[in-house]
Amino acid sequence: xxxxxxxxxxxxxxxxxxxxxxxxxxxxxxxxxxxxxxxxxxxxxxxxxxxxxxxxxxxxxxxxxxxxxxxxxxxxxxxxxxxxxxxxxxxxxxxxxxxxxxxxxxxxxxxxxxxxxxxxxxxxxxxxxxxxxxxxxxxxxxxxxxxxxxxxxxxxxxxxxxxxxxxxxxxxxxxxxxxxxxxxxxxxxxxxxxxxxxxxxxxxxxxxxxxxxxxxxxxxxxxxxxxxxxxxxxxxxxxxxxxxxxxxxxxxxxxxxxxxxxxxxxxxxxxxxxxxx
Amino acid sequence: xxxxxxxxxxxxxxxxxxxxxxxxxxxxxxxxxxxxxxxxxxxxxxxxxxxxxxxxxxxxxxxxxxxxxxxxxxxxxxxxxxxxxxxxxxxxxxxxxxxxxxxxxxxxxxxxxxxxxxxxxxxxxxxxxxxxxxxxxxxxxxxxxxxxxxxxxxxxxxxxxxxxxxxxxxxxxxxxxxxxxxxxxxxxxxxxxxxxxxxxxxxxxxxxxxxxxxxxxxxxxxxxxxxxxxxxxxxxxxxxxxxxxxxxxxxxxxxxxxxxxxxxxxxxxxxxxxxxx
Numbered sequence: 001x002x003x004x005x006x007x008x009x010x011x012x013x014x015x016x017x018x019x020x021x022x023x024x025x026x027x028x029x030x031x032x033x034x035x036x037x038x039x040x041x042x043x044x045x046x047x048x049x050x051x052x053x054x055x056x057x058x059x060x061x062x063x064x065x066x067x068x069x070x071x072x073x074x075x076x077x078x079x080x081x082x083x084x085x086x087x088x089x090x091x092x093x094x095x096x097x098x099x100x101x102x103x104x105x106x107x108x109x110x111x112x113x114x115x116x117x118x119x120x121x122x123x124x125x126x127x128x129x130x131x132x133x134x135x136x137x138x139x140x141x142x143x144x145x146x147x148x149x150x151x152x153x154x155x156x157x158x159x160x161x162x163x164x165x166x167x168x169x170x171x172x173x174x175x176x177x178x179x180x181x182x183x184x185x186x187x188x189x190x191x192x193x194x195x196x197x198x199x200x201x202x203x204x205x206x207x208x209x210x211x212x213x214x215x216x217x218x219x220x221x222x223x224x225x226x227x228x229x230x231x232x233x234x235x236x237x238x239x240x241x242x243x244x245x246x247x248x249x250x251x252x253x254x255x256x257x258x259x260x261x262x263x264x265x266x267x268x269x270x271x272x273x274x275x276x277x
Numbered sequence: 278x279x280x281x282x283x284x285x286x287x288x289x290x291x292x293x294x295x296x297x298x299x300x301x302x303x304x305x306x307x308x309x310x311x312x313x314x315x316x317x318x319x320x321x322x323x324x325x326x327x328x329x330x331x332x333x334x335x336x337x338x339x340x341x342x343x344x345x346x347x348x349x350x351x352x353x354x355x356x357x358x359x360x361x362x363x364x365x366x367x368x369x370x371x372x373x374x375x376x377x378x379x380x381x382x383x384x385x386x387x388x389x390x391x392x393x394x395x396x397x398x399x400x401x402x403x404x405x406x407x408x409x410x411x412x413x414x415x416x417x418x419x420x421x422x423x424x425x426x427x428x429x430x431x432x433x434x435x436x437x438x439x440x441x442x443x444x445x446x447x448x449x450x451x452x453x454x455x456x457x458x459x460x461x462x463x464x465x466x467x468x469x470x471x472x473x474x475x476x477x478x479x480x481x482x483x484x485x486x487x488x489x490x491x492x493x494x495x496x497x498x499x500x501x502x503x504x505x506x507x508x509x510x511x512x513x514x515x516x517x518x519x520x521x522x523x524x525x526x527x528x529x530x531x532x533x534x535x536x537x538x539x540x541x542x543x544x545x546x547x548x549x550x551x552x553x554x
Contacts, residue, residue, distance in 0.1 A: 103439055114423065114480045115437035142548060146391065157431055160392035162380055164554050203391045271419060271548035277441050 003048045006108030007276045008100040011269035012038035012085045013092035013138045013145075014169070014243035014250050016212025017219075019192030020133055020185055021150035026124040030150030031133035033192055034199055034208055035243075036167060036250065037142050040266040042083040042093060043276070044100025046075075046108055054079045056087065056097070065098040065132075068125035073105045084264070088174035090246025095135030098122040099273050107275045115140070116153035123152035142272035144208065146199060161203045164270065168256040168263035172225040172247040191218035205239070205252055212241035223247055232259035283385030284322045284553045285377040288546035289315035289362045290369035290415045290422075291446070291520035291527050293489030294496075296469030297410055297462050298427035303401040307427030308410035310469055311476055311485055312520075313444060313527065314419050317543040319360040319370055320553070321377025323352075323385055331356045333364065333374070342375040342409070345402035350382045361541070365451035367523025372412030375399040376550050384552045392417070393430035400429035419549035421485065423476060438480045441547065445533040445540035449502040449524040468495035482516070482529055489518035500524055509536035 018033030052070060054063050055078075066079055079101050085091040099122040106113050113121070123136040137156055138145040144164075149157035195211035213230060216222040222230075226242045229249040233240035238255025242248065249256065256263035295310030329347060331340050332355075343356055356378050362368040376399040383390050390398070400413040414433055415422040420441075426434035472488035490507060493499040499507075503519045506526040510517035515532025519525065526533065533540035 106439055111439075112479050112481070113439070114477065115420070115439045117436075118439055143392070143551065153436070154434055159394075159430070162383055162388075162390070162392045162395055162552055164552055166554075200391065202389050204389070270551045274420065274547045275439055275441055277443075 004108050005045060005047045006104040007043060007045045008103035008107070008273060009041055009043050009276050010096035010100040010139050010273040011041040011142060011271070012096065013135045014038065014090055014248065015134060016208055016241045016244065017192050017195035017215035018134055018244055019189045019196070026127040027120055028151040028155045029127050029133065030123065030137065030147070030152070030156060032147050032150055032196055033134055034144070034146045034161070034196070035138055036144050037139060037269045038091070038167065038266050039269045040084050040264070041269065042081050042085065042096035042100055044097060044104050045080045046077040046101060046104040047080065048108070049076055049078045052076050056081045056093070057083065063094060063097055064129035065094055065122070065125040066101050068128060069098050069101045069121055070105070072121050072125070073102065073111070075105050075109060077105060086171050088246060089171045090175070090243030090248045092132065092135035092139055094131045095122070095126050096139055098125050099136050099139055103273060103275050120152040140272045142269050144205070144268060146203065161205060161208060163205050164268045165205055165252050166254070166265060166267045168251045168254055168265050169243070170229060170249050170256055170261050170263050172223070175245045175247060188219045188221070191215045209239035209241045209252060216242040221245070229256065229259070229261060232261070235259070280325045281385050282322060282324045283381045284320060285380035285384070285550060286318055286320050286553050287373035287377040287416050287550040288318040288419060288548070289373065290412045291315065291367055291525065292411060293485055293518045293521065294469050294472035294492035295411055295521055296466045296473070303404040304397055305428040305432045306404045306410065307400065307414065307424070307433060309424050309427055309473055310411055311421070311423045311438070311473070312415055313421050314416060314546045315368070315444065315543050316546045317361050317541070318546065319358050319362065319373035319377055321374060321381050322357045323354040323378060323381040324357065325385070326353055326355045329353050333358045333370070334360065338364070340371060340374055341406035342371050342399070342402040343378050345405060346375050346378045346398055347382070349398050349402070350379065350388070352382050352386060354382060363448050365523060366448045367452070367520030367525045369409065369412035369416055371408045372399070372403050373416055375402050376413050376416055380550060380552050397429040417549045419546050421482070421545060423480065438482060438485060440482050441545045442482055442529050443531070443542060443544045445528045445531060445542050446520070447506060447526050447533055447538050447540050449500070452522045452524060465496040465498070468492045486516035486518045486529060493519040498522070506533070506536070506538060512536070
């Protein structure tokens with residue numbers, strides 16, 4: 001039985017709108033909503049070791065979801081993550097590190113779990129750590145995921161917008177995911193349900209952007225800097241929305257550059273998370 | 278509302294083992310089984326037109342599943358497919374053309390269907406045409422799909438082997454899919470169920486190859502040329518299996534080249550079918 005270094009890639013994920021759905025069982029908890037997975041993501045390498053260390057871009061990080069994945073898989077490893085995405089600003093980096101760790105540990109230690117089982121391990125870890133509700137299942141799928149029912153396979157149900165695009169983004173700062181998704185969420189739930197209905201009625205990228213903009217206002221989550229950037233993109237005829245939950249604006253195409261922002265650029269990632277040979 | 282040329286890419290798919298599952302509802306019919314999606318696939322372009330024409334590599338083809346997709350979406354178009362994969366030899370070309378047509382028509386005609394809805398359109402068309410049972414849902418997912426329950430979303434259930442590899446293949450000739458999946462299938466069903474159980478017990482690429490080899494023998498589908506090529510790969514320490522349903526041998530890594538065959542080479546495709554910008 002092997003014990004060797006193994007690597008997985010997990011796309012980034014920006015959520016445009018969501019509604020948290022808590023159940024007693026973390027595998028059935030999660031969120032409904034929609035977002036975009038990104039070619040910018042997280043590469044996670046695990047190395048067999050006698051102790052446990054987690055780094056992101058060579059800095060030690062405390063990542064509760066990754067610890068829970070290692071607990072469940074029963075392994076001591078060094079988790080070495082590399083990503084161009086900033087942490088805590090709505091790109092699903094913690095979900096990506098949990099899912100990437102699950103895939104890489106299974107691959108490096110002759111694991112005997114299916115993809116759905118590993119998605120379940122990472123999803124439950126993220127829900128129990130309180131750091132995310134829908135990123136893991138979206139990142140496992142790729143594309144432009146619509147989360148119709150919450151939870152990990154086989155409980156959740158996921159669909160997609162049949163489209164692709166380049167995207168741009170700028171980040172103005174962090175929001176505290178755990179305090180928002182565990183706090184008063186009536187306005188979020190109501191706005192999230194309305195946005196999901198609008199998107200399923202017309203599952204296109206412009207609808208996703210428009211429904212997400214309305215969601216961020218109605219849910220009371222939009223910040224002044226984000227609102228200003230979205231307005232600037234709209235004024236130029238572009239489409240942009242706020243990434244949940246972070247102070248990040250995402251534009252379809254080159255809308256942020258057109259509006260004068262210094263934006264990072266990537267594309268919709270066509271694939272879900274995978275081990276890398 | 279737009280009417281414009283649009284393009285989709287659909288990976289090829291080789292099935293290693295399967296068990297046909299017929300229901301009254303074609304959306305719930307399909308197969309359980311497992312296989313590998315391939316970076317070699319089918320690029321499908323649709324052009325608005327006053328009539329209907331279907332070509333594959335510039336040759337007119339009669340493809341009942343594609344016709345049914347166009348009927349359901351209510352469009353007259355030219356369907357222009359390009360592929361390095363041979364037709365009728367187990368690569369899922371007909372499923373790919375049905376799914377690619379559905380995605381491209383939706384994209385080019387301002388369609389308002391989700392990915393799951395378009396997968397359903399293509400899956401039902403394939404089942405009703407009798408040309409395939411599991412390719413469409415596998416090609417919509419990508420990777421190394423394990424079809425646990427038959428049917429299109431939301432009825433089917435699909436999992437995956439968390440791995441990737443390069444693959445090689447050689448083709449010795451065609452088999453008639455429709456006559457086999459509509460014929461006497463008791464031996465196929467029994468062998469397919471055993472293979473699925475073995476793979477879920479240990480979801481790795483070597484198990485997929487081994488379970489598929491046993492399936493092709495127990496189901497009585499293996500042909501002499503295929504058996505000889507698989508034995509040659511095994512003798513060299515490699516892993517190979519027969520693609521269902523066609524006279525095609527698939528090897529993991531470079532097992533066919535090692536055994537002296539002149540094989541085509543590609544890789545596991547990490548993504549499902551997508552529109553192409």
